[in-house]
Amino acid sequence: MSKKKETVKEIFASCCFSSLGLDSTLCDQLRERLGFEAPTKVQAQAIPVILSGRDVLVNAATGTGKTVAYLAPIINHLQSYSPRIDRSSGTFALVLVPTSELCLLVYEILQKLLHRFRWIVPGYVMGGGNRSKEKARLRKGISILVATPGHLLDHLKHTSSFLHTNLRWIIFDEADRILELGFGKEIEEILDILGSRNIASIGEGNEVSNVKRQNLLLSATLNEKVNHLTKISLETPVLIGLDEKKFPEDKSNVHFGSLESDVKEEVEHPNTTLSSSTEDFMLPAKLVQRYVKGIS
Template sequence: LVNAATGTGKTLAYLAPIVHLLQGYDQRIQRSDGTFALVLVPTRELCMQVYEILQKLLHRFHWIVPGYIMGGESRSKEKARLRKGISILVATPGRLLDHLKHTKSFMHTNLRWIIFDEADRILELGYGKDIEEILDCLGSRKHEPEGSSTFVQVKRQNLLLSATLNEKVNELANISLENPVLIGLDDKRASQNLNPSRFSHEEDGTVDGLKRGDESGNAPPMEEYRFPTQLVQRFIKVPCGSRLVVLLSVLRHLFEKEASQKVVVFFSTCDSVDFHYSLLDEFHSTCTPSSETEKQKFFRCRTLRLHGKMNQEDRKTTFQSFRTENSALLLSTDVSARGLDFPKVRCIIQYDPPGEATEYVHRVGRTARLDDKGYSLLFLQPAEVDYLVDLKTHGVTLTEYPILKILNNFVQLNSQNHHPQNTPRFLSMDVHPWLLTLQRALESFI
């Protein structure tokens, strides 16, 4: 069971050792030997990302064949690839179970590793029964004698990886792990978040800590989340009627401040993503009196969208486009919140707060990856400010975003004299001239 903060390289941490061990066999593996390692992921985008990383790792080891199977792809083409043989297979649970039941040529007798990447999310998406069936189909090596296969000389190893620990991880551990080693967990955090009865001593400092937590009789305290030190986390309190114009203002400020950057905005529903995409992709008003700039886009960057109701080809195109763009805005549901590594994402905006604090962690984990600087901004309505208290119980403290200062700067830039001392400072969003002008422009556009 592996726990590590977002953006710390968990994918390489499990893929690299697998590749190292497979390429080190005295007798080279062949496609006809079937699948040796299986990586289960919750979403199609993460499936593609892990597969692409795997391709790069295997560049020098051409005899080790990577592959993927996932929903939205052609089953017949996947069957053909499985028939030829895939050494390391990346899959989503539903499609994997389908092939285990109906693709007789899918050879997995040499299976040595099963990896559950973003383990808690796999169960949150309703794959619990699928996972049980998958494990039943694959069987157990608990009583298999060593050396029963040409290649597999040790029992199968199951790995669970997640940036957060919660009841879902515990549930999946109960299904798939036996006497696991805990990696990236200290005694205190393990005892707070995992069921002690499921774990026995494998490494110094694992079981004793678990037992101490179990015998205390007290309710376990909340898990404290870990974030990169270079991540700046802020919130903004916005009345319901001003949310859209404030979002537009923040985005404009970000792209004017730094033209070449990527921003991800999270919404709670697919319909909300579609609505805001239609608006932001077409909105041309600049809220200035100049006729020259009237037809320019509100901010100059490419706008993309990603959610679960899009067809597979569009999802794949968006995923690849956002990764390669130097400057882009991605509007997304939580389908982008887990595991995806978009290079150089500077800012994460949570327009709709997530339902659970764990999702907050995964959303902001799309920025500040591998020592890059990053920023996150959480939108809250006045009635939602208690959400900050909930985050604080997990060790997350947010500072307030200086929105009025930014709005006043817009007024100054659009004033005729451009002298800061002659520009009034407004203390409320309710009657702020910039927001009122932008609101009228939006209403006219819609």
């Protein structure tokens, strides 16, 4: 097999976006606006699990397609809400990123994916942005907000018109870099301000119903700081992207269960040390891991 074919086989899954449970218009946007014909393996693993509503920790190398892995399921949910959401409902999803560059990159992808879902409004707040313009945009309402931690915290504290009572998703993209850059304190404060995971949300016919918040953490590396953030932000998360070989050889003391078709094994690892390719990563006690089998 040629090297190029081998690389394609390593990165891409042999399924299509629509088979992962995504709406056909969204699949069209992925193809037409981004040129994505097939999902990467990380996308194929993550999208169905995120659609199911579980908290997820994705540990996969840079460039494996993590951005669309979390954006597509969120857009999928939001576009299906009836009646349609609008600006007045405030922010439903918050994407935290380490840098202004990544903020703009994620925002650009969002703009493309939302081309045919005009009622879902993307926006950003970040360093170097115009604060009063940001305030005005937040006042008008942003459905999916991409933000760097310091600037988000500033708006949470000082922009009273920033409506986030319907917040349903918090995503930590490049969590390792967010923490490396020293935003740990800001993140804890943000989580404190955003409060309870049980949120009131508008349902069909505009009645208010309780919906649980879903948190997602994506990181190319796992270390103690990421472990701490996992503990404080995720509830019994599904782990995606950890190689089977990273699990202990002796699986006699672990429990296997089956979930939906793609989610292959359920493993309980109280305090298991994984030797990751980067640094040792101590899993939080009582964390339920769900190892997701790669689709090849």
